[in-house]
Amino acid sequence: MxxxxxxxxxxxxxxxxxxxxxxxxxxxxxxxxxxxxxxxxxxxxxxxxxxxxxxxxxDAHADQDWLERLCDGAARYTPMAAVDPPDGLMLDISGCAHLFGGEIALMEDAVARLLRRDIRVRAALGNTAEAAHALARFPGRPAPDEDAAIRRLPVAALRLPPDSEASLRRAGLKTVGEVAARPLSTLAARFGAEAVDALHLLLGQAAHPLNPRRVAPAIQIDHPFAEPVARTEYAVAALEQLVAQACVQLGERAQGGRRFHATFFRSDGLAFPLRVETSLPVRDPPAIMRLFAERMESVSDPLDPGFGFDMVRLAVPRAEPLAASQLALEGGAAKEGADVAALLDALATRAGRNRVLRLAPVDTHIPEQGQLALPAIESRGPAQWQAPPSEYPHAPPTRPIHLFDPPQRIDVMAQVPDGPPHRFRWRRALHEVTRFEGPERIAPQWWKIADGQLEKPEQDRFLTRDYYRVEDARGRRLWIFRHGLYGTERSNPAWYVHGLFA
Missing domain, CATH: 3.40.1170.60 (MutS, DNA mismatch repair protein, domain I)
Structure with a gap:
């Protein structure tokens, strides 16, 4: 339309x-x-x-961002809203149309909101997403029913590759009805199975589920306004009420929220999303509202009501079990680490979830992969760092306190080619080795190489390494290794400094 x-x-x-x-x-x-x-x-x-x-x-990126913002705004009508690149939206309004007075009324309301933003739009209703897409992009003369209207459409409505579409036109097939009149076996043999699949989808003879942009959350609460609200403070107060209601529902489920998504819908069709995340499950309304306040202060795009907000929505897409807690008899925190978790939540909300990191141990023998820097707000299962053997409680550490990324190349002199280092030059300075321990051989990940999981550049990074803990004449202790073995992997293996001990 x-x-x-x-x-x-x-x-x-x-x-x-x-x-x-x-x-x-x-x-x-x-x-x-x-x-x-x-x-x-x-x-x-x-x-x-x-x-x-x-x-x-x-500007393809700006167009995609604008389309996604419009899709977020279309979530006021149905949670099944999807982006149809490069310039379309798909809405599955099954079970939602009666809330807006019917399918025609819902479509006219959506079109009116887009027109208020000077957007030229064509909209259509169909029994399937493919039918609605085709009727909107290829409008034609009125038809007695949807099937007749679809059969009048050009073959471009099948959304086939350009070469397949050109082949159909050269064969004299200009409309969907002419294609549907041909035997399916002939179509598949001449134009490929994709032409038959596209025809079945367009005629509603095959199902193709819609892939929504947002997955339906565990909890979702809406607060519509009778008239558009022009004050941001009033909309935030409504969000506070929604947070309190969501926490009550979480308490009934013995759960706590890990992610909270608030969406402020404007009357002109745009939507302003605000998302906060916590490192531990919570259902404390003041703590959640403090995170939303931090987010509002840190966003680059301020919460502008424009012509007014007409609805506020709160969704809890991620919830985890949270048992009831009891305060200590002497008072104090109900749970150990709660203050640290609250601090991490505030920092990650203001600076960004990827700006506040924590080191997590990894079960691997590759030194540089022994730990990963992950967002601190992501909870992980308990893991213990590798401790020295109990029979050697005072043994020096086998791993340095600092690793270079990447390891730094050095020039080494050894008594024999595959022997320990005797003297090496690093950072334009000569180091005389007075003590050494080793070698500690670390082999490559042969199972990944055998399965083809590592490409050739990655395989070169994981040759056999012989590590030495060395101490120079000035008492500095370093962790160096020889990359490769003589006569096998490399004819002239290279040496590197990988870390520094205390």
Whole structure:
């Protein structure tokens, strides 16, 4: 269904991109196409034909971001909202239409919101997502029913690759009905099985589930307003009520939330999402609202009500078991580490979840992979660092306190080619080795190489290593290794400094 904008004195618009060193038209509005312009035309030819043409550079990332924001706003109608690149949205309104007065009323409300933002839009209803997509992108004459309207559509509605579509046209098949009239075995043999699959999907003879942008959360609570609210403080107060209700539901389930998503829906169709995350399950409304306050202060795009918010939604997409806790008799914290977890939550909310990290041990014999820097807000199971054997309680550590990433190359002199280092040059300084321990041989991950999990550059990084703990004449202790073995993996193995001891 076509809904044009009100008459405005806006010149025709086109987006251009560089193709083989020349600027060519990529996307055009309907006014530019009505004047004879077409995608692929050179920009110079287009300007000669339409001097008043407005031209903008294509920005695929900005277009995708804008489409995703519109999809988030469409979540007011149904949780099954998906992006249909490069310029479409798919909404599964099954079971939701009655909340808005029916399917036609829901569609007209969605179109009206987009029109208020000067967006030209075509919308259509269909029994399947493919049918709605085709009817919206290829509008035609009125038809007695949906099946008849689909069969009148051009073969481009099948969304086949360009070469397959061209083959159908050369065969004289110009509409979906003409394709459907041919035997399926003939279509599959001449145009491939994908043509038959596309035809079945468009005619509703096969199912293709919609992939929503947001997965349905465990808990979702809405707070609609009778009239658009122009004050952000009032909308935040409504969010506080929703948080309290969500915590009550979490308590009934003996759970705590790990992620909380708040969405402020504006009357013009845009949505402002705010998301917070916790390192431990929580159901404390003041603590959750403090995180939302931190998020509001740190976002680059402020919470602008515009013409007003008409609904606030709170979702809890991730919840975990949380048993009831009891305070100590003398008072104090109910759970050890709660203060540290609250601090981590606040820092990660303000600075970003990937800015606050913690080191987690990994069960591997590769030194540089023995620990991973992961977001501190992600909870992991308890793990213990490898301790020295009990029979040697005062033995020196086998691993240095600092590792270089990547290891630093050194020049080594040894008494025999495969013997311990005798003297080496590192950072333009000569080091005389007075004591050494080793070698400690660390073999490569042969099971990954055998299974083909490591490419050739990765295999070169994991040759056999012989590690030595050495001490130079000045008392500095270093961890160095020989990368490769003589006569097997490398004819002239290289030496590296991998770490420093205390």
């Amino acid at each position: 076509w809904r044009p904008l009100p008459d405005q004195q806006v010149p025709p618009t086109a987006f251009v991109e560089k193709v083989r060193g020349a600027m060519r038209l990529c996307t055009l509005d309907s006014d530019a196409m009505a004047l004879g312009l077409a995608p692929g035309m050179a920009l110079a030819d287009a300007r000669a034909q339409v001097p008043e043409l407005r031209v903008f550079d294509v």
